[in-house]
Amino acid sequence: MEINMKVSGLLAVFLLLSADKIGFGMSHPKPGCRYPPSQWCRSLEIAIECKVQKQCMEMNAIRPNQTVPPVSVTLYYESLCPACRVFMSEQLFPTWTMLQDIMTVTLVPYGNAKELLSANSPFTCQHGEPECRGNMIEACIIHLTGHSALHVIYCMASAANVLDAAEPCLELYAPSVSWSSVVSCVRGALGYQLMHSNAVMTRALNPAHTHIPWVTFNGEYTEENEDKAMSSLYHLVCQLYKGVKPPACTGAPVRVDRSFC
Structure with missing residues (x-):
């Protein structure tokens, strides 16, 4: 069975590292979120439930061209x-x-x-x-x-x-x-x-x-x-991969605008 999850590894790491800064505490989602971090951006409904829709939208902007086959x-x-x-x-x-x-x-x-x-x-x-x-x-x-x-x-x-x-x-x-x-x-x-x-x-x-x-x-x-x-x-x-290489392949820095407390 093909396994093709939507959320990137970089996103999962980012969400975990910044979780306590955006209100999750102890790097875990609130009890209302029943999904593991790897699935937080799989759909809008999950992102909303896990309160990471803003972060998911930010990271979506740096994803590779989806028209190129993986x-x-x-x-x-x-x-x-x-x-x-x-x-x-x-x-x-x-x-x-x-x-x-x-x-x-x-x-x-x-x-x-x-x-x-x-x-x-x-x-x-x-x-x-x-x-x-x-x-x-x-x-x-x-x-x-x-x-x-x-x-x-x-x-x-x-x-x-x-x-x-x-x-x-x-x-x-x-x-x-x-x-x-x-x-x-x-x-x-x-x-x-x-x-x-x-x-x-x-x-x-x-x-x-x-x-x-x-x-x-x-x-x-x-x-x-x-x-x-x-x-x-x-x-x-x-x-x-035949498309434009993602930052994970090139080592290119990626700037994501977000606020800190």
Whole structure:
């Protein structure tokens, strides 16, 4: 599922740093705001509820030209793969946090799994049954949480225990989605449908994947781009974006008019 949140990473950082100066206190929105900072500018209604409409309007003025398509990054991975977890926590999430206005992220948890014609055990995974369960949990979370999915998956990947972290990460970053709905997805037909879709997407890769993490850009894979992504995904996304580079890519100073007390 494509994850294309509206608020930029720079905006989220700005709002958090200035929150206590505009009346939030302790860098958190007032109790009436039920959304995490990453979603405060996703819509006018949310901005008004969280009392940041002025700040959102100011930051909108420096966003890249939305007529230029963003860089599409798709990660094919496994929930318990150590290399996948490192790439997620050290490259993908930090890059997306800063450059989400010029990139979209699609997560496909499946990797080196195999789909079997068995009702009792329809999938086998490289790191055993716990990884199959982790893949399905993450597939359900991606399906159910939408805009908050990357936050939740990053939280799980960077935790000491991926599976144990699933419920608290969901509660932290997508509190409107109940853990029971994830469990129902995992145990029901929906979870298997989502995993089958991921299997189909993974098998359709051309060239076929030989390892994970496997990353495509705008639907294409090259070994050169993969090498660049593993060392500095941030610079690669800036390089691949065809529009006017945002300040996060160029390092250009941006002046935002705002008052202080």
